[in-house]
Amino acid sequence: MNKTTEPTLAELTETAIKILRRNNKGIFLFVEGGRIDHGHHDNRVQFALDETVQLSEAVKRAAGLLSQDDTLIVVTADHAHVMSINGYSNRGHDILGISRNTDTNKAPYMTLSYTNGPGFYNLTGNGVRPDVTKLQNFGTPQWRSHVDIPVTSETHGGDDVAVFALGPHHSMFSGLYEQSQLPYRMAWAACFGPGSVYCAGRSRLSLPNAGAIHWPLEHLHCLTLLALLASIPVYFFERPIN
């Protein structure tokens, strides 16, 4: 990314909100942190996590610009990836580093690894996994975390994904759902679309003059921030400060 010419996801989100909010009938904005997905497909976990931080910044920027009184913000993922967190490392361990433990042949492995993808490294002559710390580009963003199954592009995962929400009717977004449920819930809360809606079954777009009847959510903004996460938000982890 060219930091001088390319806007961040947070900047793009802010600009979109400022333009769309001129419409006083309410807005629906969909923001996708799509590069998280690309990082995982390449097994470049540092890229994927950095992009997740960018998404987190976009959520923060949006929440600062929009009132929780009239804006529903939903943050979720449309699928998981096959990244796994190998456990038992100590608190404060570098999430992008090797695990505290080694495998049965005393070869180190990464805390974050993948089931499949292009990051497959051939076993050594005696069938032992290579020492990942000795591999080319180890520790750089370009380095691919190791995988079990070699394929040209890592696959999506089948895990359930989390959903988080702020604002009116946020309690409708706690737990696990079929992803096709989510747009219906947003439409219900914001009173738009052909299905049943919060505003007494009447589409918000067909409501009479807002001054004549008070509809508390008539101008509800609905903002979806979609992440292609690997199920676990990155901000659960801390990197040690060197």
Ligand SMILES: [Zn+2]
């Ligand atoms: Zn994908």
